[in-house]
Amino acid sequence: MDKEVVDGVTMKRALTRITYEIIEQSKGTEDLVLVGIKTRGIYLARRIAERMKQLEGLTVPVGELDITLYRDDLHEPGKDEPTVNGSDIPVSIEDKHVILIDDVLFTGRTVRAAMDALMSIGRPKKISLAVLVDRGHRELPIRADFVGKNIPTSLHEQIKVAVEELDQRDSILIQKLDQPKPI
Ligand SMILES: O=P(O)(O)OC[C@H]1O[C@H](OP(=O)(O)OP(=O)(O)O)[C@H](O)[C@@H]1O
Numbered sequence: 759m760d761k762e763v764v765d766g767v768t769m770k771r772a773l774t775r776i777t778y779e780i781i782e783q784s785k786g787t788e789d790l791v792l793v794g795i796k797t798r799g800i801y802l803a804r805r806i807a808e809r810m811k812q813l814e815g816l817t818v819p820v821g822e823l824d825i826t827l828y829r830d831d832l833h834e835p836g837k838d839e840p841t842v843n844g845s846d847i848p849v850s851i852e853d854k855h856v857i858l859i860d861d862v863l864f865t866g867r868t869v870r871a872a873m874d875a876l877m878s879i880g881r882p883k884k885i886s887l888a889v890l891v892d893r894g895h896r897e898l899p900i901r902a903d904f905v906g907k908n909i910p911t912s913l914h915e916q917i918k919v920a921v922e923e924l925d926q927r928d929s930i931l932i933q934k935l936d937q938p939k940p941i
């Protein structure tokens with residue numbers, strides 16, 4: 759049974775706040791490139807870009823990274839590592855300020871894979887991270903620069919972000935797991 763912890767209005771407000779924070783903290787936005795991480799990070803990145811346009815008339819390019827969990831049988835069973843399947847970034851990221859955008863930050867392994875992928879494409883002058891939810895339990899020294907909601911969780915829980923584009927509504931839910939999520 760999923761329990762809603764953040765409703766659609768509050769989620770939209772959090773995205774608007776992140777957008778303002780990005781505008782305020784990015785001295786000059788002409789170098790910005792937003793890169794959403796599949797799946798829902800892509801929709802969040804597009805929304806932040808749209809808000810930038812509405813609020814400040816800014817046009818910021820948006821790219822996508824496709825990262826999925828890959829089970830490497832050489833590793834312990836149940837231990838999945840994120841791997842990059844592809845990217846679609848419509849501009850050069852050389853010397854740009856790239857803001858990675860994802861829905862949930864958990865262990866940090868997805869973000870590490872995303873940073874590796876960006877570095878293999880070019881050399882941004884800076885990489886920042888924006889997430890809608892930071893649920894804790896980091897396994898790597900990674901933190902977000904822009905956070906919509908900090909939601910403390912146990913390993914027996916899963917955060918689910920619903921977005922209108924895919925899920926017909928905006929919402930942040932917590933699902934109880936029978937077993938802690940293998941990470
Ligand atoms: O910090 P981490 O431990 O790497 O976890 C966070 C990642 O997990 C989720 O992706 P998921 O693999 O569930 O794919 P999805 O976004 O396509 O649902 C979420 O969207 C983040 O990308």
Ligand SMILES: O=c1cc[nH]c(=O)[nH]1
Nearest residue numbers: 862864915916917918
């Ligand atoms: O709780 C979690 C953990 C990883 N990814 C999610 O989307 N939710």
